[in-house]
Amino acid sequence: MNDNTTPSTGWLSTRLPFLRPLCQHMARFPMPPVNLFWTLGACLLVAFGLMFVSGLFLSLHYQPDLSQAFDSVEAIERRVPSGWIIRSIHTGGVSMLFAALYLHVGRGLWYGSYKAPRELVWLSGLFMMLLFMTTAFAGYVLPWGQMSYWGATVITHAVEAIPGIGHGLLVYLLGEDTLGGIALHRFFILHFTLGFIIATVIGLHVLCLHGTGSSNPTLDSPRPDHTTRPFAPFYVVKDCLAVCVFLALFAVLIFFLPDLLGKLDNVILANPLKTPADITPEWYLAPWFAMLRAIPSRLGGLIAAAASLLVLFVLPWLDRSPRHNATYRPLVRAGMGLFFIAFITLILAGMHGATPLWVWLSRGAMLVWFLVFLVLLPVTSYRERQMTGSSTQGETS
Amino acid sequence: MTQKHDASFPHPSLDEEGSLLPHPTRRTVLTAGSVALGGAGACTLAVPFLDSLRRTQASSAASTREQAVMDVSVQDLAPGAHKIVVWQGMPVAIQHRTPDMIHALEDTALLAQLADPQSRIRQQPHEAENAHRSLRPEYGVYITICTHLGCVPDYKDIASLPASGGFFCPCHGSQFDGAGRVLRNMPAPYNLPVPPLHFVDDHTIRLGESLLSPHYSLNSIQQL
Numbered sequence: 359m360n361d362n363t364t365p366s367t368g369w370l371s372t373r374l375p376f377l378r379p380l381c382q383h384m385a386r387f388p389m390p391p392v393n394l395f396w397t398l399g400a401c402l403l404v405a406f407g408l409m410f411v412s413g414l415f416l417s418l419h420y421q422p423d424l425s426q427a428f429d430s431v432e433a434i435e436r437r438v439p440s441g442w443i444i445r446s447i448h449t450g451g452v453s454m455l456f457a458a459l460y461l462h463v464g465r466g467l468w469y470g471s472y473k474a475p476r477e478l479v480w481l482s483g484l485f486m487m488l489l490f491m492t493t494a495f496a497g498y499v500l501p502w503g504q505m506s507y508w509g510a511t512v513i514t515h516a517v518e519a520i521p522g523i524g525h526g527l528l529v530y531l532l533g534e535d536t537l538g539g540i541a542l543h544r545f546f547i548l549h550f551t552l553g554f555i556i557a558t559v560i561g562l563h564v565l566c567l568h569g570t571g572s573s574n575p576t577l578d579s580p581r582p583d584h585t586t587r588p589f590a591p592f593y594v595v596k597d598c599l600a601v602c603v604f605l606a607l608f609a610v611l612i613f614f615l616p617d618l619l620g621k622l623d624n625v626i627l628a629n630p631l632k633t634p635a636d637i638t639p640e641w642y643l644a645p646w647f648a649m650l651r652a653i654p655s656r657l658g659g660l661i662a663a664a665a666s667l668l669v670l671f672v673l674p675w676l677d678r679s680p681r682h683n684a685t686y687r688p689l690v691r692a693g694m695g696l697f698f699i700a701f702i703t704l705i706l707a708g709m710h711g712a713t714p715l716w717v718w719l720s721r722g723a724m725l726v727w728f729l730v731f732l733v734l735l736p737v738t739s740y741r742e743r744q745m746t747g748s749s750t751q752g753e754t755s
Numbered sequence: 756m757t758q759k760h761d762a763s764f765p766h767p768s769l770d771e772e773g774s775l776l777p778h779p780t781r782r783t784v785l786t787a788g789s790v791a792l793g794g795a796g797a798c799t800l801a802v803p804f805l806d807s808l809r810r811t812q813a814s815s816a817a818s819t820r821e822q823a824v825m826d827v828s829v830q831d832l833a834p835g836a837h838k839i840v841v842w843q844g845m846p847v848a849i850q851h852r853t854p855d856m857i858h859a860l861e862d863t864a865l866l867a868q869l870a871d872p873q874s875r876i877r878q879q880p881h882e883a884e885n886a887h888r889s890l891r892p893e894y895g896v897y898i899t900i901c902t903h904l905g906c907v908p909d910y911k912d913i914a915s916l917p918a919s920g921g922f923f924c925p926c927h928g929s930q931f932d933g934a935g936r937v938l939r940n941m942p943a944p945y946n947l948p949v950p951p952l953h954f955v956d957d958h959t960i961r962l963g964e965s966l967l968s969p970h971y972s973l974n975s976i977q978q979l
Binding site: 411412415418419433437438439440441443444598 | 789793802803804806807808809811812
């Protein structure tokens with residue numbers, strides 16, 4: 359936008375010559391006529407930034423030590439000046455981040471953002487989602503309350519289901535026979551380090567996106583809109599607006615509903631002799647917990663939960679139709695709708711007790727999950743390729 | 756000046772200074788306002804983070820007092836001996852002086868070499884502003900943190916003067932006499948601080964509380 363450099367920017371761009379082309383690229387980056395769902399990325403970036411900064415400040419006061427971890431978290435809540443608000447940002451932020459993350463992925467599924475040529479954007483994003491899930495799990499162990507301890511016990515014991523090497527791998531990962539101080543320290547280092555790793559992968563994700571450009575939701579519609587607008591100022595302003603709304607919701611969550619998502623059992627010090635009566639994971643990991651529970655075999659549950667994530671990675675090759683937008687693909691529209699309902703069902707199932715109703719609902723939801731991705735999408739895309747092949751060559755973007 | 760109500764007529768001050776201050780468009784005003792508001796929001800967000808770096812509050816008022824006050828028995832301290840105790844994380848030297856050491860503190864050759872022989876600079880409570888710079892002549896109590904850059908001086912007498920039990924800082928060579936008074940032309944600017952204290956009985960010193968100067972604390976001295 360700004361070609362005439364003032365002396366100060368000229369000084370910098372003479373010494374860092376890549377700076378000006380980079381800024382120009384970011385500012386002029388051509389955006390197709392996208393809708394508000396395309397602002398979730400900016401919200402995620404802000405959520406991650408808040409998690410990163412609040413996490414850094416929490417780590418200044420946290421002690422990754424078996425005898426001090428719980429007390430240091432209590433001290434952050436009660437004695438560290440403003441510690442309560444920093445911890446609220448961190449514990450509330452994880453829900454805001456995952457809510458935006460799942461909507462972001464859902465947008466990618468609905469609008470076919472995973473398709474060629476954006477496979478790398480999709481894969482780097484999925485990889486980042488796995489990193490976020492790992493980070494969230496490791497972080498949940500750190501306060502060393504009852505839910506931390508028993509959640510970590512249950513999930514690490516899932517590793518034991520791997521035939522042959524299971525137990526040896528578990529002991530190797532924990533560093534001792536049971537979950538204790540060595541494992542707690544490892545979880546802390548893992549959680550802390552992953553923050554920086556995710557920051558790097560975010561850079562990679564954005565780099566991949568800027569290679570191909572954003573997908574265009576109007577291309578499959580009867581009236582495709584090919585106009586593009588520069589990212590600055592049009593989409594900067596749009597993103598800022600979405601971020602403001604996102605931050606307002608964030609503030610409502612941490613200031614008005616601080617106990618909505620927390621669990622009382624986790625303000626009780628970990629007791630290896632007493633499992634809490636109701637042990638359920640946080641909502642954002644609940645779907646996979648429900649899957650582990652729905653399969654009556656330990657190894658089977660682990661395989662199903664892993665497969666449900668792995669199937670997303672091969673999506674660009676399962677659905678090779680030139681059409682992107684589910685709105686204009688009746689079968690896919692129904693399938694994606696069913697998948698979203700199945701995902702929400704799995705969240706609810708994971709947060710409820712293992713009653714026969716919820717177990718059968720989880721099984722139904724898992725069936726929908728795999729049928730949509732493994733049957734519906736390949737079949738539909740095959741039919742659509744046949745159709746577009748017989749008429750004109752489909753538009754690719 | 757006559758008022759003109761013609762909308763197309765530019766404001767005179769803007770017109771005259773137009774080259775310096777370009778006419779702000781509505782977009783400029785909105786952008787500047789948004790950036791200012793966003794900046795204010797970011798600054799507000801920074802407040803709790805910076806606040807968390809402040810000293811952590813003690814778990815209770817009782818524990819604050821527990822940490823602040825410490826009783827030290829000097830029954831085991833023979834004349835001429837000294838010991839170091841840790842009070843509030845700081846080394847405090849307690850020396851039991853012999854009559855010779857007390858006498859050496861008033862040696863004129865020593866006083867001539869001291870930077871502040873009369874203890875005029877407030878590094879001690881009023882009851883310690885005397886020749887032996889302590890409550891009782893036979894006991895000297897000093898926080899052995901060098902007033903230069905915070906190293907801990909060793910016990911070492913000043914050469915060529917009667918032994919009074921002086922201190923010598925290993926970092927930059929500041930020399931103090933047995934009453935914690937710094938010599939002239941040393942890197943350390945002030946005498947060693949005297950902590951607030953009083954004698955509970957003849958053999959017990961209570962650090963952290965002064966009966967004669969109840970308002971004296973380490974916050975009220977020139978420099979720790």
